Amino acid sequence: MSMDMGNQHASVTALQEIQKKVKEIEQQVVTFSGLKSDPTYKKIEKALTKQLFEIESIDTEGKGNILQAQKKATEETERVLKELEQNATHPRRLEIEMIFSETQSLVALHTTQFNSGDGPKTDEFEEGIQNILKRLTQVKTEGKIPLRKARYRTLTKVLAIQEILENSSKQQVLSLPLSAEAHPTVSKINSIMCDVNKTRCSLIALLAGVNDNETYRHLSCTLTGLIANLDALDVSGHTDIREYRKEVVKEINSLLKYLDLEEEAELGSAYDLGQNQSIVKIEELRKQMAAIKNSLLEVHQRVSDIHMGTKSELQGLIANLDEVSVGRNPCIREARRRAVVEVQAVITYIDLKEVLEKRQSLPEHTVSEPPCYIAVWAVFGHLSELQKEVLFFDGKRADKNYMRLEELITKQLLALDAIDSQDVRTKAARKQAVKLANNILGYLDMKTDEWEY
Template identity: 65%
Template sequence: GARRRRRARWRRRPRACETEPSRSMDMGNQHPSIRRLQEIQKEVKSVEQQVVSFSGLPNDKSYKNLERMLMKQLFEIDSVDTEGRGDVQQARKRAAQETERLLKELEQNASHPRRMEIQNIFREAQALVEEKIVPSYSGGSCATEEFEEGIQDIILRLTHVKTGGKISLRKARYHTLAKICAVQEIIEDCRRKQSSLPLPEDAHPSVAKINAVMCDVNKARGTLIALLMGVSGEETCRHLSCVLSGLMADLDALDVCGRTDVRNYRREVVEDINKLLKYLDLEEEADTTHAFDLGQNQSIIEIEKVLTRMREIKDELLQAQSPPELYLSSKTELQGLIGQLDEVSLERNPCIREARRRAVIAVQTLITHLDLKEALEKRKSFAGEEHPSHRAVWDVLGHLSEILGEVLSFDGNRTDKNYIRLEELLTKQLLALDAVDPQGEEKCKAARKQAVKLAQSTLSYLDLKSDEWEY
């Protein structure tokens, strides 16, 4: 009986997986230093997303807060007593490395060369607003043509800043564009309003008060522009919000019963105030919105859908034996795709506008390729006499057709050997066209001019395809 009991005692050992529950129950018996390190790591982890998406600059208050918090945790980690234990030393090392990694990422996000590029462009916009706009709300005239051209150029350059898909850069670009586009909208709106004069003051006792409020709203516009652009001095968003809310209350208190014209006038001014209040939310919205993630935007989804279909048509056409009868049906469908792109809502977003522009160019380039192939097919049946210079232009067009087919298939960047080869081939065709002497032949002159234009637009399209831009 004693032997059986001994055998039963040693009969079966639990498998490793069966020991897990008891091991997890032992977590409470961990060394206090390891528990403390886990608590610190949890706090560090809680700000990781803020660090990854940080889109500000090193002198921002939010940067200093995040930096201070991470430095504090690093100090806490350093002060954990390892008592000479290897497991605690390893845990402390891992916790310190993770915190240092986040500190480094925060610093890199705030001082990234592209972030500096965004900030430098924004400074140009600030200077333009200070010089051309702020004085106009102190009694000067409204925005000049020079300002409009300047701000349009700034928006375009910001749109083309490459973010490499990095969240912090996409957020910074979106936020900066949102502010500058808001200023542009406010000024455009102000210009439209200038054409409609307010009602004469003797029309109704309330008109004088509405006129006075409208003057205050106009001043508030200037203040808002200065706030959005960071050139406002002592003014704050909170104070301006209170001022606008007060003006709204003044308008609500007016008695405009029985006068539709006065009521409509008051409603217009109320709408103006509401618009300004909406722009004031931009600053707060910047940290909470995911609007910078245009991959989820409906307009971008529509553009991508068109591009997907365009690529399918392109792949079919670029097959070695695509029949000429396929050209016409493909061209009709491609024209339809351009129509679809024309209907895409731009949402006053320059990045969506740029995405649509690029999509239109891609579709149009494929149509151009089809037109050229059709023209070359027709030429095969040409048997008449021809000027040697004209023949030389057609030879170049034949080469351009082949190169354009390759450019349409190209999917790399400017460091690729293929990019350099295609660029050299196109330059070679331009030089060949330059060497053609039309000898006064008008038809040849026109053909050469068209061929030069085609070679240049193919070069531009190659550059556009390889510049690594993304929305």
């Protein structure tokens, strides 16, 4: 009997060991952002399949508890395998890949034009890249790490390609600063510059995934070697040549920074824009804005009683948002734009409320106003109440409250349409009211479009 217990224990222990290995492999699956064709996918899949064989080969001796443990281990491993496949074949993941393949076509076309000497159609290329970047930021990742990582990596590569090509176009415009007769080292620098241009083309092709013969490590060695060759040149006493060499070194260093991208992308948090300093700053400013906004909820307060500093505080937030560095990342740019729109919506609400309160406190002024003008101001009054609701609305487009608000704002637009007046003042006020109603609708849409960085 004791031997039996020992056997049973050994099999259960073996199964637990396997499950531990599967847990470790699962850590790679959770952050795997590639496709089925990726070597990493095949590697992980192979490792998991191996564990399944191990589980199956364990001797259960027909014992219930070991069979139970074996079944549990099999289910767990199959679940991780399924998750791996779902990550690699998720419709959004395939959408990211499809957008990236358009980048590859654009790059191929652009470099062909570039090398043929026809002169690249830079405007078309830049427009194409802008469109690709915009579409990438609109891919919904539902907060899933593999999707966020895939989108971030693709965005980073496309931005790098865009930047390198822009810089190389500028380089083409510059004629070489010195003729080879000036000094024997000039022709050496010129020839290194040619190597730099070749390496630049290889790098773009590598980033676009259309260069199988090159690796990031090899390019890094090549560029570092070119810097060493430049450093070895004796240019003492020739300021202009030293300046030229400095420019070439600068150019090489600018290319080297792109080679770190791939390593960065593999880092755990690189893809998580939530940890990006600019986003952290934007979120901080949004919190301050929310606190100011909530102070407007005091029902019995007149807007004019609210501390005069409130508005200048909000204006200050916009100034601070303008200072946030967005680099070239369209996600960060969009996050900042949205934060600015939010602050502006609160400022507009305070402004309108102040004007409406002023009108109420001076009823004698409104006696001589034409009925059409008074009708427009009645709409402003309704819009102000609706804007307050929209400011504090925190739901989805499918919510009844969303539909109700949309309908009520649209009703105000119809009411404005019905006001027919040739009076210049009424016309101007009506135009402003239409603009306000459309802005409120746009803001409501923005709040509910489930955008994410």
